[in-house]
Amino acid sequence: MALVDYGSSSSSENEETEEIGPAPTILKRPALPTAVSLLGTKIPRQETQDEEEDDTDNSALHGGRIRSFKHERGNWATFVYVPAFASVEQLEDFQSEVIEKLEPHVQLQANESLHLSLSKTVVLQYHQIDEFTRSLQQALQSCTGFNSTLHMLQVYTNEERTRTFLAVQLDAAFTAKMSVLLRPVDLVMRDYRLPQFYEKPSFHVSLLWCVGDYQELLTNKLKELQQLLEDHDTLKLPVNEVHCKCGNKDFIYKLK
Ligand code: AMP
Secondary structure, X not given: OEEEEOOOHHHOOOOOOEEXXXXXXXXXXXXXXXXXXXXXXOOOOOXXXXXXXXOOOHHHHHOOOOOOOOOOOOEEEEEEEEEOOOOHHHHHHHHHHHHHHHOOOOOOEEOOOOEEXXXXXXXXXHHHHHHXXXXXXXXXXXXXXXXXXXXXXXXXXXXXXXXXXXXXXXXXXXXXXXXXXXXXXXXXXXXXXXXXXXXXXXXXXXXXXXXXXXXXXXXXXXXXXXXXXXXXXXXXXXXXXXXXXXXXXXXXEEOO
């Protein structure tokens, strides 16, 4: 059921493909971010797969360079998510529109690899990866997929309030189904004594981010931005698979 997929040729220097479950489907998907796009050009390390340590938090996917946990050799930043492939073109157009619109007020950056998180970013040791991902595979094996949509914009900050995000939320009609999918993920986190997801999860796909606490400014602009978003077609989020990104590895769990 799970396979490891490492995206595009541009990221293949540090990444490999390894099937660890029964016959996977070959997927056509947007490229996963390269190390440079994840970590930025100012980070000098060039790492090799398997010897690599990864000390970034989920913010790496937003290009953020502020660590939420201490750098230690052998730490693998790990999070579980649903990729948002289906609406990527509309969302990318919207990202550009918002960046332009808010440019005089705040410098926003577009998130890459758009996704809906099902976990916080946690740290695994290299020797835990296999067992952890197999636990996830087991926990998710009876879960069924569903179609959902995204609609309302919302502003989030990270727990330290060092970054602000503009995100589009999962339609409330699908919260119950997404919570069913979250439960096994949370149970695996608990088994590994890792932090579970938020007590009151607010499922969303982050679209734009900036450094600092701009919650108030962005909240004041929400109505205007929502109108901009309404000009786009319905934002579909088919939930057919769950991914676990662990350092440079991406494990994929197909749902029934
Ligand atoms: P993400 O796109 O999943 O990285 O989420 C962006 C930010 O939203 C993260 O830094 C989370 O800490 C933050 N966040 C704040 N409150 C919540 C919540 N209730 N549920 C999910 N994410 C949240």
